[in-house]
Amino acid sequence: MTAMARLCWFVLLPAVVPMLAIGARLDARQERDAGGFKAPTVALERGRAVYVLNHCHFCHGVDLTRATMGAANLTQSPLVGADEDGNIIGPLVKAGLPNLQTAMPSYAELTPEEIVDLARYVHFLRQQARFKELSALADTPAGDRAAGEAWFNGAGSCRSCHSPTGDLAGIGRKYDTATLRGRLLRPGPTMLREGVSPTTGQAAHLRLLENYTPANVRDLLAYLGEGAR
Amino acid sequence: MIPTRRDLLRALAGGPLLLVAQRPAPMTSAVTSVSGVVFGVETFSFHDLPPAGDPQLIPTIIRNLQTLGLAECEIMSGHIEPFASVMTGWWVQSRRSPDFARRREEAREWRLTVPMTYYRDIRRRFEDAGLRIYLYNVNFNETFTDAERDRTFEAARELGAEGFSSSTVLSEARRLVPFVQKHEMFVAMHNHNNLVDPDQFATPASFETALAMSPRFFVTLDIGHFTAGNNDAVAFIRQHHGRIVNIHVRDRKRNNGPNRPFGQGDTPIADVLRLIRDNRYPIRCYLEYEYGSFRPSVDEVRTCFDYCKRVLAS
Numbered sequence: 026m027t028a029m030a031r032l033c034w035f036v037l038l039p040a041v042v043p044m045l046a047i048g049a050r051l052d053a054r055q056e057r058d059a060g061g062f063k064a065p066t067v068a069l070e071r072g073r074a075v076y077v078l079n080h081c082h083f084c085h086g087v088d089l090t091r092a093t094m095g096a097a098n099l100t101q102s103p104l105v106g107a108d109e110d111g112n113i114i115g116p117l118v119k120a121g122l123p124n125l126q127t128a129m130p131s132y133a134e135l136t137p138e139e140i141v142d143l144a145r146y147v148h149f150l151r152q153q154a155r156f157k158e159l160s161a162l163a164d165t166p167a168g169d170r171a172a173g174e175a176w177f178n179g180a181g182s183c184r185s186c187h188s189p190t191g192d193l194a195g196i197g198r199k200y201d202t203a204t205l206r207g208r209l210l211r212p213g214p215t216m217l218r219e220g221v222s223p224t225t226g227q228a229a230h231l232r233l234l235e236n237y238t239p240a241n242v243r244d245l246l247a248y249l250g251e252g253a254r
Numbered sequence: 255m256i257p258t259r260r261d262l263l264r265a266l267a268g269g270p271l272l273l274v275a276q277r278p279a280p281m282t283s284a285v286t287s288v289s290g291v292v293f294g295v296e297t298f299s300f301h302d303l304p305p306a307g308d309p310q311l312i313p314t315i316i317r318n319l320q321t322l323g324l325a326e327c328e329i330m331s332g333h334i335e336p337f338a339s340v341m342t343g344w345w346v347q348s349r350r351s352p353d354f355a356r357r358r359e360e361a362r363e364w365r366l367t368v369p370m371t372y373y374r375d376i377r378r379r380f381e382d383a384g385l386r387i388y389l390y391n392v393n394f395n396e397t398f399t400d401a402e403r404d405r406t407f408e409a410a411r412e413l414g415a416e417g418f419s420s421s422t423v424l425s426e427a428r429r430l431v432p433f434v435q436k437h438e439m440f441v442a443m444h445n446h447n448n449l450v451d452p453d454q455f456a457t458p459a460s461f462e463t464a465l466a467m468s469p470r471f472f473v474t475l476d477i478g479h480f481t482a483g484n485n486d487a488v489a490f491i492r493q494h495h496g497r498i499v500n501i502h503v504r505d506r507k508r509n510n511g512p513n514r515p516f517g518q519g520d521t522p523i524a525d526v527l528r529l530i531r532d533n534r535y536p537i538r539c540y541l542e543y544e545y546g547s548f549r550p551s552v553d554e555v556r557t558c559f560d561y562c563k564r565v566l567a568s
Binding site: 058059060077078079080081082083093094095096097121123124125126127128130131132133 | 301302338340344345346347348421446447448449450451454482506507509510511512513544545546547548549550551
């Protein structure tokens with residue numbers, strides 16, 4: 026090894042590595058701006074632009090979790106939970122809510138494409154927030170196994186894809202409660218990536234995720250964790 | 255005033271803030287004026303502040319004002335009190351929250367027991383920086399008790415505010431009449447654009463009803479909301495300029511339309527500013543940024559201010 030090479034290895038490298046690490050941290054920091062974190066895909070980033078540039082975040086929060094000024098909490102709103110690609114959100118934001126104390130403005134000029142982008146971004150934020158909320162559920166009170174079974178076979182429509190004696194057989198032995206809850210809430214990838222769309226099943230779970238009550242989750246865990254052993 | 259031995263002992267027991275708070279407040283006459291028009295900011299404009307009660311909240315507001323070269327502000331109660339303003343009952347929707355009653359009671363208890371040195375210290379910090387809290391923005395509403403109203407007026411005086419700007423309603427304004435008389439301070443009613451509820455401030459008639467209740471009632475005219483309610487801000491200012499303390503400068507579209515960057519909405523910002531300039535109306539112009547951006551709030555407030563400067567230069 027030449028003297029110059031030794032200089033590189035022993036002097037410059039220790040100096041460069043921390044710089045690279047700092048650079049990576051800076052890149053990570055740059056992912057956030059006054060409108061929250063940048064979205065993971067181009068389409069969602071378009072939705073974020075609609076959300077932020079129409080100042081939705083000032084009342085509903087950059088991540089939907091800190092609604093203020095009397096605005097609806099969109100992580101819990103049944104209207105958002107029932108929306109598909111803006112079919113409910115769209116007419117509402119275009120009309121506004123002029124009868125509120127501090128009226129929600131009318132966004133009559135939004136195009137159909139912007140409405141879809143906005144709605145998908147709101148659903149994305151809601152899924153993040155609901156996952157965080159439901160993942161942090163305390164284990165008590167314990168769920169009701171019978172209620173979980175009823176929900177599995179009824180309102181949740183889980184039976185249409187899953188079976189406790191088929192693909193889910195023994196799942197209660199395979200995973201601990203925390204892991205099982207995580208897989209129940211979001212069986213797909215933890216973060217969306219450009220060019221990778223959720224499968225039909227994953228999309229259905231994301232829809233469920235937006236609408237689970239804490240009781241639903243506890244009941245399903247009781248049913249799957251104890252029952253499907 | 256020379257502190258007595260008892261004052262010093264009390265100050266030492268209470269920590270260094272008490273010593274500072276008891277000294278006479280320095281007079282400040284800083285004003286930001288453009289072509290004779292006085293500018294300030296509504297602190298609501300700073301959307302990226304630390305949360306209520308955070309020790310960095312007031313220093314950040316002060317730093318923002320200094321960065322912008324704005325000497326005075328209308329400060330929201332949520333930036334003074336150590337709890338979110340939703341706990342104080344203005345937003346009717348927030349009263350439906352299951353824990354609202356408990357949180358409201360906690361806020362009331364705080365207001366009734368906090369020593370006035372708390373407010374004096376905030377005033378001192380502004381004045382030491384050459385700044386002034388001109389208006390205290392408190393949204394009076396029916397969840398206030400009379401004792402709470404009294405304490406809030408005392409708090410405003412300790413902050414150095416001339417009076418209040420308040421998002422309130424006509425029914426609450428009636429309750430405030432004896433308080434403005436007793437404390438010899440004014441309340442300026444701030445409008446939104448709810449045209450459905452006749453108790454709300456949203457139209458010229460709603461303001462005129464309140465102005466007739468007390469000579470100590472004035473107007474904080476939000477020209478953006480006023481325009482969104484399809485009212486004529488220029489005509490209102492021409493008619494009522496003697497009873498308007500300040501305007502909130504923002505740009506909204508008509509028909510309950512959204513906020514837009516200055517110059518892109520329907521609000522006659524330029525006409526209003528020139529009207530105030532040309533007639534030397536003593537109406538303060540407070541910037542209010544709410545149109546949404548990926549940039550920090552302070553940068554957008556500067557953009558708003560620059561727009562106003564350009565308008566007044568022409």
